[in-house]
Amino acid sequence: MANEAGNIKKRDRIGVTLYVVYLLLLIGAVAIVSKIIYIQIEKPNPKIVEALTPASIEKSIEPKRGRIFDSQGRLLAISCPEYQFYIDCTVMKAESDTSKQEREWHKKAQALADGLAREFGDKSSSAYYKSLADGRRKGKKYLKLGKRVDHNTYKRLMELPLFNEGRFRGGVIVERENIRRYPYGELARRTIGFVRNNKSQVTNTHIGIEGKFDYILHGTEGVEYLRTTDYGRVLNSDSTVRAAIDGKDIITTLNIDYQDIADKALREQIEGEDALEGACLVLMETKTGAIRAMVNLVRDADSGRFGEIQNYAVGRKAEPGSVFKTVTLMSVLNDGYIKSLDETLPAKNGHVEGTSINDAHIPDFARQHHTDRISVLDGFKISSNYVFATLAVKYYGKRDGYDGTDKFLSNIYNYKLGEAFDFDLDGLQTPTIPSPKTRYWTNTDLGSIAFGYSTEETPLHILTFYNAIANKGKMMKPYLVNGPGILNSAVCSRAVADTLTRALKAVTEEGTARRLKGAKCSVAGKTGTSFGTYANGKYVDEHGRRKYQGTFVGFFPAENPQYSIISVVYSKPTNKSFQGGGIPAKAIRTVIDRIYDIDPFFQEDINKKGK
Structure with a gap:
């Protein structure tokens, strides 16, 4: 009985103990759940959060x-890595509690300073060591060392003492940046x-x-x-x-050899001319519209040097001058108003009937050639404003209830000279073509458009138009990256293109662009000269100075065109004349002659002649 009673007491003690343990666990569970609820409702201590969750x-x-x-x-452009070195002077300092360890760090710092002085060359070894020692003493964590370096120098620097121990033991910090190189x-x-x-x-x-x-x-x-x-x-x-x-x-599409030729040829002509503010030159492949060279030289206001500062070829529009006469000639040929370049007009006083336009060169022509008539071809060769204003007014002007102005302007838009077509560079300007719908209109306005005034075109628009003539009427879209495209499959017939080529070739052989006559291959093209306007709308300032724009545009070889080319120069206000047959024609002559010596097409021609 005694044993049985003892067992009962023992079981009771165990039961009490288990109940106590259960009760403690229950209290602990309730506390944990309560804390969880508290944490969800109340914001925890920020210091604890920061410590537990970096x-x-x-x-x-x-x-x-x-x-x-x-x-x-x-390669025209490539990104190259450059590295800037820093050092954390405090690394391992807390563990360097003996003078031996600190002496060891300074010994390595001296060796590092020797290497830095050798690689950077901007300060002496002692100066670098002083910077490192001062940084160690002051606890600097981000001490800049030297200048940016290339990858080869980076690898050599990483072999120096301290640097070769890495970020956490040596303290080296390296920032990498990709730099664009040309x-x-x-x-x-x-x-x-x-x-x-x-x-x-x-x-x-x-x-x-x-x-x-x-x-x-x-x-x-x-x-x-x-x-x-x-x-x-x-x-x-x-x-x-x-x-x-x-x-x-x-x-x-750029060919850096041709770009170099074009750049040098243009610089040779303009760098000695203080009155010029800039110039451009563009070389385009005839059959595809691929641009092989695009030079834009603008005089820097501070240094006076010419540099690639602004893209004149696409971003500057102005009155094109006589290069626009080819547009008028294409129009009257396309519309059948003239059948031959040998058709003539009266050559008396140079006045365009029904307008205020007068051309002083016509009486001189009549006197020199003992005639009172001038052919369309002769008018084109001497770049007569009278001839082309007369053609426009006669066939498109207002007369007897007829007004063909819209037809003429429609032709201009059909030749893509009135729109900013899609191009591989931003900033192509939209040409300015006046219209009777937007302003008071007379035949004088029509006549002035016919010889390249009252309108505004970019060099790229003019080049694209002439390239279509070289390509027998098919107008290709100029491009640098995206591939060939057609702007107009037929701006004119092959017959009209051949007639225009004959006229353009006459200009380079007998007319205003005779500088091109002796080029290594035949050239067809047109000169043009226009004047920039001042704030008062006039072409001449109070000192009698003009702002010239001289242009030559054409293609070569004339019989089988491979390239079309344009060069334009822009002057500051000056009393000196800058005509399209001057600097632009001379620069293009140089480009043609130098390309002739290296281009595969001409090399084949040279080899055939040699055989």
């Missing part, structure tokens, strides 16, 4: 920018362009091919997350990483 920082991963090549596969310097710089800031939406930060095709070249940025530790920021392995997608390469 901040995760989002960092973008820059993609590698695509390269730009010329048509022969030569191996051919100034050549085609405005055409190749630049991007000042990929994240900016302001259009003038995106220039040229770099800007227009930034969405292809830039690629897609990646993202990684960093967390803060006692040793600085490290990759947060608990977070996902989105890799960057590198940009794609672009192949352009």
Whole structure:
């Protein structure tokens, strides 16, 4: 009985103990649940949060920018990494509690200073060591060292003492940045362009091919997350990483050899002319519209030097002058108003009937040639305003209830001289073509358009029109990247194109562009000279000075055109004359002769002649 009673007491003690344990666990569970609810409702202690959950920082991963090549596969633009070195002078200082360890750090710092002085060359070894020692004493965590360096120098620097121990033991910090490099310097710089800031939406930060095709070249940025530790920021392995997608390469139509030829030829003509403010030259492949060279030289206001500052070829429109007479000639030929270049007009006083237009050159022509008639071809050769104003007014002007103005203007738009067609560079200006619908209109307005005034065109528009003549009426869209395209499959018939070519060839052989007569291959083209207006709308200032725009545009060889070309010069107010048959024609003559010596098409021709 005694044993049985003892067992009962023992079981009772165990039961009580279990009840107590159960009760404690229940109380603890209630406390935990209550705390969880409290945490969900109330904000926890920020210090505890910061200690237990280190901040995760989002960092973008820059993609590698695509390269730009010329048509022969030569690099025009490439991104190269550059490295800026810093050092955390406090690394391992807390553990360096003995003089032996501190002496060891200074010994390495001295060796590092020797290497820095050798690689950078901007300061002495002692100066670098002083900076390191001062940084150690003052606890500097981000001491800048030297300048940015390339990859080869980076590898050598990483072998120096302290640097070779890495970020956490040696304190080395390296910032990498991709820098855009242009191996051919100034050549085609405005055409190749630049991007000042990929994240900016302001259009003038995106220039040229770099800007227009930034969405292809830039690629897609990646993202990684960093967390803060006692040793600085490290990759947060608990977070996902989105890799960057590198940009794609672009192949352009430019030929850097031809670009070099065009650049030098234009500089040779303009650099000695203080009165010039700028010039441009564009070389286009006839059959495709591929632009092989685009030179834009503008005088810098501070240095006075010419550089690729602004794209005149696409961004500057002005009255084209006599190069527009070819437009009038194409129009009357297309519409059947004249059948031959040998048709004549009266050559007396040079007055265009029904207008206020007078041409003083006509009486001189009549006197020199002992005639009272002038043919359309002769008028084209001497670039007569009278002849082409007369043709326009006679066939499209207001007379006896007839008004063909709209027909003439429609022809101009059909030749793509009234619109800004799609182009591989931003900034192509829309030409200005006046109309009776937008202003008071007389036959004088019509006549002035006929010889290249009252309108505004860019050099690229004029070149595109002349290239269509060279291409037997098919107008190709100029391009630098995107590939060939057709603007108008037939601006004129082959017969009209041949007639116009005959007229243009006569200009270079007997007319205002005789400088091209001795070129290494035959050239067909037209000169043009116009004047810029002042604020008062006049062409001459109070000192009798004019702002000249001289143009030559044409194609070569005349019998089988391979290239079309235009050169335009722009002067400051000056008393000196700058005609299209001067500097532009001379620059183009040089380009043609030098291309003739290296272009495969002409090499075949030379070889045939040699055999």
